Amino acid sequence: MFSLKDKKISNEIVSKIKKLDVNLRFMHVCGTHQDTLVKHGLDVLLKDCGVEIGQGPGCPVCVTTPKEIEEIISLSKNGKTIASFGDMINVPGETQSLQNMRTNGYDVRTVYGIEDAVDLAKKNKDKDVVFMAVGFETTAPTTASALLKNPPSNFSILSCHRTIPSALKTIIEMGEIKIDGLIEPGHVSTIIGTKPYDFISKKYNVPQVVAGFEPLDVLMAVWMLVQQIEKGEAFVQNEYTRAVHEKGNLKAQQIINKVFEAEDIKWRGFPVIAGSGLELQNKFEEFDARKKYEDELIDLKNKEFKEPEGCKCGELLRGLLSSRQCPLFGQTCTPSNPVGPCMVSIEGSCNIEYRYAKKR
C-alpha cells in the first residue's frame, strides 16, 4: 500500500508556517480529518503555529436530527426490522435510541452497508426491513445502487442523506465564526469532484483545499491554504490527487441523480438548508419508508423535537465551540453514556477528543 510519510517535509511545513506568524482559523467537515488531527496531535502543533482547525458539520450521524431518529424508532415500535450503521444505533432521539429499542426486544440490526440490509430482507421475507440511509455524497451512491437493483418488496429506506456544498454555503452565510479557509472532505470529493466547491471561493473569497487523510495530507492542505491567503488568492486546490479527480466519479453521480432529488432539510444545529437533502424520486416510492409507512409516521409529521438537555452538539457542529468547552464533556457525557451524537459517533469531535484524551 502507499505510504505517505516524510518527516523532513512535515517539519519543513511546520517551520515555514511558524515563520509567517499567522493567526488563522480553518474549518474541515470530516470526522476522518478530525481523527487524523487529534490522533497525531496536529491540532495542537498547528495551534502553536497560529492555525486553529475546527470540525464543522462533517459527521453524517451527528447532523441527523432527533426527528429522523424518532421516525426510525417509531417504525421499530411498529414491528419493522431496522438495519442501520453501527454508529447511528446509539444516537438518542428525543425519547430513546435504537440501542434502547434493541435492549427492549425490538429487532434492530447493525449492518456494514446497504447490501447487507437488502440480503437481510431477501432472507427474511416475513419481515419488513427498513434501512436507515445516513451519509453524505460518499454513501448516497451505495444506496442508489442497491435501489436500482430491484430490492425485494419487503425492503425500504429512510433517507437521511445530505450533501456538503450547501451546508458550507450556509455556515459561511450565517457568519457566526471566522473561516479563513476550508479543508474539503477527500472521500465526499471522490464522488462530487472539486467543481461543486468553486462557487464558495468565488462568492465568499474563501480558499479551499480538498485533502486526503494521512497526517502529511492534512499538513500539506494547511500549507496550501496558508499560501493562498499569503498571496491574497481564493480558489479550490486538490491535494488528494491520488483519489480525487476534478469531475469526480461520474458513474456514482449519475446513479445518485437517477434515484434521488434535492430537498430542503434541517441539519442538527442548523436551520433548514435549501436543497441539501436527498429524497427518493417518486418512481422509487415503494422503497421510501416515509411514503410506504406514511400512516405510521403521521403523528411525527409536523412535530418539533428537542435536542438532549444541556447538549452542545449544535454549537459544536457550527464550529462555535470545541468539545472540551462543553460542560458535559467527560462528565455526564462519555462514549459509554453519550448525551449527544458527537460523543456517540467515532466521527464525532467529542468521541475523537475523548478517545485520544489520554495521549494528550
Added chain:
Amino acid sequence: MCLAIPGKIMEIEKNNEHAIVDYGDGTKRKANVTLIDAKVGDYVLVHAGFAIEVLNEKEAQETLSLFREILSMEEK
C-alpha cells in the same frame, strides 16, 4: 461515516458486480465494484461495502515529490 479504506482487488466475480479486496492486514472482504471501472491488481477506496474510486498509482507514487516541489516553489 465517510471513512474509506484502501485495498487491492484480488479477484473480480464473474458477474462483474463484486470483487475480493485485500486490505493488506490479512483482511479480505467482498466489495461491490459497480461504481468504478476496476481491474484485478487495482488499488481502490472502499466505503460501506462499495469501491468508490480507483487510486491512481502514478499520482500516489509522485505525491511526495509533488509536495517537495510545492514547498520549494513557494520559496522562489
